[in-house]
Amino acid sequence: MDFIRAIILGIIEGVTEWLPISSTGHLIIAEEFIKLNQSAAFKEMFDVVIQLGAILSVLVLYFHKLNPFEKRKSEREVKYTWRLWLKIIIACIPAALIGFALDNWLNAHFYNFVFVAIMLIIYGIAFIYVEKNWVPQHEFSVVDIDKLPYRTAFLIGAFQVLSLLPGTSRSGSTIIGGLLLGVSREVAAEFTFFLGIPIMFGASLLKIYKYFGHHSITFTQLGVLLVACLVAFGVSMLAIRWLMGYVKKHDFTFFGKYRIVLGVILLIYAGIRAIIH
Template sequence: MDILLLIKAAIMGIVEGIAEFLPISSTGYLILSGDVLDFWTKNKRDLFIVFIQLGAILAVIYDYWGRLWNAFVGLLTGKAAGLENPRGLGIALIVATLPVMVVGFLLADFITSSLFHPLVVAAMLIIGALLIMYVEKNPKPAKYAEAENISLKTALLIGLCQCLALIPGMSRSGSTIIGALWLGTSRKAATEFSFFLGIPVIVGAALLDLLGKKDVLQTSEDWAVLGVGTLVSFVVALLCIRLMVAWVSKKDFMIFAWLRIATGVVVLLAYFVFGYQIQG
């Protein structure tokens, strides 16, 4: 068993667990981290980067199990304790998921072949930062205090914002949270709706990628590496979810905007000065 490889997998899991729910692009940071660590072969790394996001989203399911189960029961039966509109959250999540499924299906090959480039990642990190700054400087009154109250129209628009996350470096959490804030949700509702919205998208992507590329995992060590990364991402994400909700109730996202800009500048310097090319 290659202990160094397992340590690298754990480091990647930490990066995923921290970055998944922050508006900074977990995929972008995983790609960059994988390159810095010289982690695994390309095919295995590609699968790893997609699949370990499942660990982070399982943390959401674990932490919000009661509300998610209530929404699921409400969707099926039209009855759920304490909800004025029992089917509201379930239908809103379905509506918000549809755009990224359609766009992702139509443009998957183009995104993989044309957009995994340092200049794209750097540009999207910086553009996303500017969007965060704009929305934070121009706040909208909150119409929706809780994720369960978000209207179908607003859910659809948040879903369209999520499509931006198909571009490497943009960030799924960033696109959905900032989009939701701009559309009039409270900070807490925007963050939690983004958490919930990640469940069908990330679970679906992880399982489909595993089914399509499982042949690249040829040994028990390969599966162990994938398992370590996923487990670490679950544990770290579980801690970050609670910290994130506590943060947004008191703070804004400006620190993450500056972090995105700093990272984008580093990627640009690495590209133009050292000829850096994305390997993952």
């Protein structure tokens, strides 16, 4: 049964990691109803490490753009690739420093059902406000990722710090940040994908290090983790392609509405559960 649950959780991770609706939040919600028959420590590690599958999909889909050693690239293109990686690293500094320092504290205080619901609603409202009130009054000054200024990249990274709170969404916070900074939807979404590579690799390695510092892993647990990662990889490939096609013709208002509706449903459920128990 845990392998079936791993497949379901892998699908949820693959869909929600790149859409601005919070993958961590959805996994916390899913595990309210789909519980792995494993230790709490393993499940905590599982929720983060499963993201490795999603990361690999970005590396595959954007291998040419992200590979500075591509022989077919001109000298100018190689230079742009190195600059892109520098921007990614600069943008990841705020979340890496704060996330490393506050990882245990955040887990202890904010990884719960109600908090996720509240953050879904708050950022849903933010998406609608930004799309309906801010974007129409401001032109996009950055429509090409190669021309994304270093300062703007760093500020988008600063917005990424907000995603350390579950239910916020890493892609949601960075896309909102990008829109407020004058970055087009396509560039904001694409840069968000790239920011996930070092951040999620780092978060996964940190969780693995902490887990193996106190626990061992069984063959079944390893299998469950690998299955979930593989499913997340395949589904992420589809989700990324779909999102990039979607933002060329639509804004992010739909995702804002989805977040609000889901958040309200979850708060109602939490209230009913509290009354019953």
